[in-house]
Amino acid sequence: MKPVALITGANKGIGLEIAHQLGKRGYRVILGARSTERGGAAAKVLQAEGIEAESIELDVTKAESIAKLPDFIRSKFGQLDVLINNAAILLDNDGPPPSATDPQVLRDTFETNFFGVFTVTQTVLPFLCQSPAGRIVNLSSSVASSTSILDPVSPLSEVISPAYQASKTAVNALTVLLAKEPAHTTIKVNSACPGPVKTDQNPKRGLLSLEEGADTPVWLATLPADGPNGGFFNSRKPVPW
Numbered sequence: 061m062k063p064v065a066l067i068t069g070a071n072k073g074i075g076l077e078i079a080h081q082l083g084k085r086g087y088r089v090i091l092g093a094r095s096t097e098r099g100g101a102a103a104k105v106l107q108a109e110g111i112e113a114e115s116i117e118l119d120v121t122k123a124e125s126i127a128k129l130p131d132f133i134r135s136k137f138g139q140l141d142v143l144i145n146n147a148a149i150l151l152d153n154d155g156p157p158p159s160a161t162d163p164q165v166l167r168d169t170f171e172t173n174f175f176g177v178f179t180v181t182q183t184v185l186p187f188l189c190q191s192p193a194g195r196i197v198n199l200s201s202s203v204a205s206s207t208s209i210l211d212p213v214s215p216l217s218e219v220i221s222p223a224y225q226a227s228k229t230a231v232n233a234l235t236v237l238l239a240k241e242p243a244h245t246t247i248k249v250n251s252a253c254p255g256p257v258k259t260d261q262n263p264k265r266g267l268l269s270l271e272e273g274a275d276t277p278v279w280l281a282t283l284p285a286d287g288p289n290g291g292f293f294n295s296r297k298p299v300p301w
């Protein structure tokens with residue numbers, strides 16, 4: 061059977077392009093979208109290109125929405141091989157200094173960017189464990205690299221989006237912790253930075269195309285058995301933590 065990939069936040073942007081590229085490689089793709097209409101419209105675009113795509117209403121901040129995933133996967137596909145944790149929000153672009161961050165902004169950001177990633181992963185992990193080559197790709201960002209934040213000559217050290225940066229650093233921690241869990245011997249878990257891609261999240265600083273942004277996540281989703289596990293990559297190269 062063709063492998064199956066679930067991509068969260070796949071109705072637009074990098075998530076939709078990841079689904080597109082995986083679909084072109086023969087994967088059956090499940091597009092998670094918090095709007096049924098937007099998810100359905102995105103699935104139709106892929107289907108028109110001959111890709112096996114289905115959408116599911118999935119809000120990663122809502123437990124009852126996530127809880128519907130196992131039945132959906134079991135009844136429609138019978139397996140899951142790849143999870144792309146792509147859905148995220150950026151509420152504090154050019155935000156205040158870290159010490160002035162609104163705690164509610166921090167909480168809301170973590171609800172989507174961290175707890176969403178954790179809960180979706182925990183929910184579909186049994187399927188990935190049954191796959192001969194389960195792959196989890198967590199969309200992170202180089203602006204969450206503590207090494208770069210502390211490097212005065214790095215342009216990344218000038219970025220001030222404290223809630224977003226902290227949430228993605230937490231996602232990176234989840235990546236390494238899950239990657240080394242002994243029960244997950246056939247699963248690879250990696251973080252991917254897509255680079256500065258022109259999307260609704262990054263309309264001002266975006267330089268790269270969607271195709272370029274999706275490249276590293278798709279590479280990590282399709283790694284061979286001897287590929288890396290527990291790493292953080294941008295342009296297929298390691299990013300310092």
Ligand SMILES: NC(=O)c1ccc[n+]([C@@H]2O[C@H](COP(=O)([O-])OP(=O)(O)OC[C@H]3O[C@@H](n4cnc5c(N)ncnc54)[C@H](OP(=O)(O)O)[C@@H]3O)[C@@H](O)[C@H]2O)c1
Pocket residue numbers: 068069070071072073074075092093094095098118119120121145146147148149172199200201202253254255256257258259260261262266
């Ligand atoms: N663009 C960049 O330069 C850049 C750089 C580094 C990392 N990233 C990361 O790459 C990933 C994709 O970003 P993007 O630029 O493609 O962003 P985007 O265009 O803003 O798309 C974000 C997607 O996430 C969805 N989403 C947000 N909250 C959600 C929720 N609670 N439940 C389910 N879906 C939700 C959005 O759905 P709606 O359409 O319903 O809002 C949308 O489909 C993110 O993890 C982002 O942090 C992006």
